[in-house]
Amino acid sequence: MEDTPEEQCTCPFDLAGGKICRHTLPHFVSAGRLGRWQCAGSRNYFPAAGSISAIVVLLASLAMSEPKPSDTPPNKPESTKVEDKVKGDNTDKKKPENDEARDKPKLSETKHSIVLNGVKIDYTATAGTLQLKNAEGKPTADIFFIAYTKDGVSDLARRPVTFSFNGGPGSSSVWMHMGLLGPKRVKLQDDGGALPPPYELVENKYSLLDETDLVFIDPVGAGFSRATKPEEAKKFYGVKEDVKSVAEFIRLYVTKNTRWASPKFLIGESYGTTRAAALSGELMDRHHMNLNGIMLVSTVLNFQTIWGGEGNDLPHVLYLPSFTAAAWHHQKLPADLQVKSLPEVLKLAEVFAAGDYNHALMRGAALEKQARDAILKQMARFTGLSVNYLDRANLRPSLSRFGVELLRDRDLQVGRYDSRYTSFVRDRLTETTEADPSADAVFSVFASTFNHYLRTELKFDEDKPYDILGNVVPWNWDSDNKSLNVAETLAQSMTRNPFLKVHISCGYSDLATPYFAARYTFEHMNLPAALRKNLVMDDYAAGHMMYLNLPDLKKQKADLAKFVRGASGK
Secondary structure: OOOOOOOOOOOOOEOOOOOEOOOOHHHEEEOHHHOEEEEOOOOOEEEOOOOOOOOOOOOOOOOOOOOOOOOOOOOOOEEOOOOOOOHHHHOOOOOOOOHHHHHOOOEEEEEEEEEEOOEEEEEEEEEEEEEEEOOOOOEEEEEEEEEEEEOOOOOHHHOOEEEEEOOOOOEOOHHHHHHHHOOEEEOOOOOOOOOOOOOOEEEOOOOOOOOOEEEEEEOOOOEOOEEOOHHHHHHHOEHHHHHHHHHHHHHHHHHHOOOOOOOEEEEEEEHHHHHHHHHHHHHHHHHOOOOOEEEEEEEOOEHHHOOOOOOOOHHHHHHHHHHHHHHHHOOOOOHHHHOOOHHHHHHHHHHHHHHHHHHHHHHHHHOOHHHHHHHHHHHHHHHOOOHHHHHHOOOOOOHHHHHHHOOHHHOEEEOOOOOOOEEEOOOOOOOOOOOOHHHHOOHHHHHHHHHHHHHHOOOOOOOOOOEOEOOOOOOEOOOOOOOOEOHHHHHHHHHHOOOOEEEEEEEOOOOOOOHHHHHHHHHOOOOOHHHHHHEEEEEEOOOOOHHHOHHHHHHHHHHHHHHHHHHOOO
């Protein structure tokens, strides 16, 4: 029997074969054995299933551990707090309520060093806030950020700066910060598997700090970033609103830190890729700031590719190869496919998905029985599900149902962020997933280690909670009753600035933003042929946060480093 929500949310996410919600999964919590998700921003329930950002995210993202190199110097911070910046702000004393005190930024600077590729790098870490103001000069929001800048750089015009953010909407920047890019990363098993608490950080010898300075941004509603007046926070909760505020932060940071001459990059993950594409246009139009490069991790630019709304069969086609990746990992494919490498199997799945399967879905009820039976057999080969189940699903299994049906014989459900992860289900008859094992495995790891790191090594004292996943509902999608598509904005930016290069990182095991959907998007951007060379796409075995997997982390560091060097003219 089909689940029916008490009240339909208004987001472009396929959360159960046609039920839509514009919140990404980090905003949903399990509704127990009902096999549904509960929207954290409302009292509504609806079945979980396949979309992006973030269980968004968000967001998602992580890293693996390795023994700390013996030749790496200890990363002990030498606190150099600037007296006129933080000292008075971190006490429990009541602050004076005047404009001068309000305008005073809250910053903490500490000195560190790290060895990357055998070279010692001394750097400054700055944790704090920048204040946004309106046209009248009145404060509107405080944006929290953490920046890592290499010391001893004589010519900043030769040193790139990269602005990083995650997705959600509502996700903080902690995932790529502590999983991929920053000088410290969370310690996990080498394949990204969870470890028992207490958790710890390790030196990230795959940090991108040797190639570029790094600035991690928390948009309003995430981390410590807040609207000056809480009742006006909704003014920042929307596609255009969010982009304008993040663009203004970037302008302020570049101005205050004399980085206008530096090569400039963006890197976003999940909904952060949506933000990055939109920012390329906002920075160009509003601030006349051209970018050297954009790095997209687990991409969603055209939401029609991941939302299986009524009458839209495209996501079913684009998800099928990701189902194949999950079935291959869990040894659920036929023997002749199972012995092949994952890339080999996926090439076969892509041909079937874009060809016979796509044609069958287009035929709808007109599909002849003999042709339908042949399609069902092929689907069973590539998904690991039974012909009978696929027939009852009308050739269109939803993500949440696939997630629990694939390993039903083992009483397991697979992860949405990363289908390599599994956890037990409590209701063995459940029709949809009860939780996201890939989120449960790492959320606490990131939250615990980041909160400790921020206050001990970065010396930033703050009693209020750091929201790794903020509640930013309702979100204004500004899509005029159409699915959001910012691919056109990115295409325009690349056309107007032909030097702009784009790197796309895709995870085969990602069931939030499937890799085949990203390929489809970039193959339909209507870019001039001469500019398509500015697109670089790399694939990884793991999921939404591919850097969970140590081999993928090593590869991704090499891929991104090469991209930054090339796009910045190094």
